[in-house]
Amino acid sequence: MSYDFDTVIDRHGTGSLKWDRFGPDVLPLWVADMDFACAPEVLEALHARVDHGIMGYTLPSREAEDAALAYLERQHGYKAEREWLVWMHGMVPGLNIAARAYAESGDEVLTCTPVYPPFLGAPSWQDRVSTTSPLKWDGARWTFDFDDLKNKVTDRTRLFYLCSPHNPVGRVYDQAELRGLGDFCRKHNLVLLSDEIHCDLLLGGIKHTCTATLSPEIEDICVTFMAPSKTYNVPGLACAFATIKDATLRGKFKLAARGLITEINPFGYAGLIACYEKGEPWRQELLAYLKANRDFLYGFIEENLPEIKVRPMEATYLAWLNIEGLKALGIENPHRFFIEHGVGLSPGKDFGDDRYLRLNFGCPRSVLEEALNRMVKAVAAKR
Numbered sequence: 001m002s003y004d005f006d007t008v009i010d011r012h013g014t015g016s017l018k019w020d021r022f023g024p025d026v027l028p029l030w031v032a033d034m035d036f037a038c039a040p041e042v043l044e045a046l047h048a049r050v051d052h053g054i055m056g057y058t059l060p061s062r063e064a065e066d067a068a069l070a071y072l073e074r075q076h077g078y079k080a081e082r083e084w085l086v087w088m089h090g091m092v093p094g095l096n097i098a099a100r101a102y103a104e105s106g107d108e109v110l111t112c113t114p115v116y117p118p119f120l121g122a123p124s125w126q127d128r129v130s131t132t133s134p135l136k137w138d139g140a141r142w143t144f145d146f147d148d149l150k151n152k153v154t155d156r157t158r159l160f161y162l163c164s165p166h167n168p169v170g171r172v173y174d175q176a177e178l179r180g181l182g183d184f185c186r187k188h189n190l191v192l193l194s195d196e197i198h199c200d201l202l203l204g205g206i207k208h209t210c211t212a213t214l215s216p217e218i219e220d221i222c223v224t225f226m227a228p229s230k231t232y233n234v235p236g237l238a239c240a241f242a243t244i245k246d247a248t249l250r251g252k253f254k255l256a257a258r259g260l261i262t263e264i265n266p267f268g269y270a271g272l273i274a275c276y277e278k279g280e281p282w283r284q285e286l287l288a289y290l291k292a293n294r295d296f297l298y299g300f301i302e303e304n305l306p307e308i309k310v311r312p313m314e315a316t317y318l319a320w321l322n323i324e325g326l327k328a329l330g331i332e333n334p335h336r337f338f339i340e341h342g343v344g345l346s347p348g349k350d351f352g353d354d355r356y357l358r359l360n361f362g363c364p365r366s367v368l369e370e371a372l373n374r375m376v377k378a379v380a381a382k383r
Helices: 040-052 062-076 091-102 117-125 146-152 175-187 247-257 266-278 280-304 324-329 334-340 365-380
Strands: 085-088 108-113 129-134 157-163 191-195 222-226 240-244 318-322 356-360
Touching: 040 266, 040 280, 062 085, 062 266, 085 091, 085 247, 091 117, 091 157, 091 191, 091 222, 091 240, 091 247, 108 117, 108 146, 117 129, 117 157, 129 146, 146 175, 157 175, 175 191, 240 247, 280 318, 280 365, 334 356, 334 365
Parallel strands: 108 129, 108 157, 157 191, 191 222
Antiparallel strands: 085 240, 222 240, 318 356
8 A cells, every 4th residue: 555544643632522532541433533644635735725824714716616526527427516516514514504494493304213413413403303214124234114214204394314325334325225215205395415425435346326316306306415524534624515406495505504604714625625636546545444444343343242243334434333232241331331441432322223332443453453352351351
């Protein structure tokens, strides 16, 4: 590899949400933040922006718009127009704005669980109602349960939150599944919000489909969220965008965002341009590293932690661990148990299913190995 993913960079004391949450004795494998240095090409672009010397209010440049539009078409065959772009600081503000824009007080927002926690929180934060439908395991993969979705939708449901690829189960939905969901939303007059920020973290042998590309009819009800944040490990730059073809939906989103979304910082645009125009070689090597980490994780758990089960995942660097088997050992709160033994994971209850923990393997292999060895030692003491 020409890029370095093995060096352990000390993040303690840097204001890192990930590393400063638990303290120095806990290895944090929780929040979706990788422990790899940014691509040198991205750092070079940020240094150049610093060298300009002025950090004033920044508008989206034509160069940033061109980079985003070219990326969508090149990478995903999505031919969006310049006027469809709406810039924002990240997915969480976007989820909240969408709830304001497309639903009224007391209206419902439907989503499938388990799912990224703000999908569940944003509706209630905006005085809307979060309604959930569990994904079903069909024996080979997680997928939508359309029978349950039909039972959950009501005359107050206005919006569907889709996570594609799905965090935390790692599914890359195929065109038939997405078309079925799009048709379901059209039938029930729902706006379809498709959060696709993990779409470039595919772990081999599968292709992501942008929901908006399925048909003109689905595109007309679709609001797509994109960002380089997860793929290129730049979430701190706080730069994301929505593409919204329908002028009415776009207008409602912009109106709801008024006073909430201000100017993106200049580093956000500079980073996005560098990621999309120069980051592909780094991304390809990252994917190879993540695939190797995933495969190592699967094999290690199968051999050393039989009480924990991991189902196949197709995307992201987030493993969804079923920890029901730990109860037989008297471990009633696995999340707290592993923190006490030096490993910080994400609790499944935050995603809507307390039978699971989420593990972030976007880190140097040595860190992953040390964390897993701590987990083995802790569980072995309870056998």
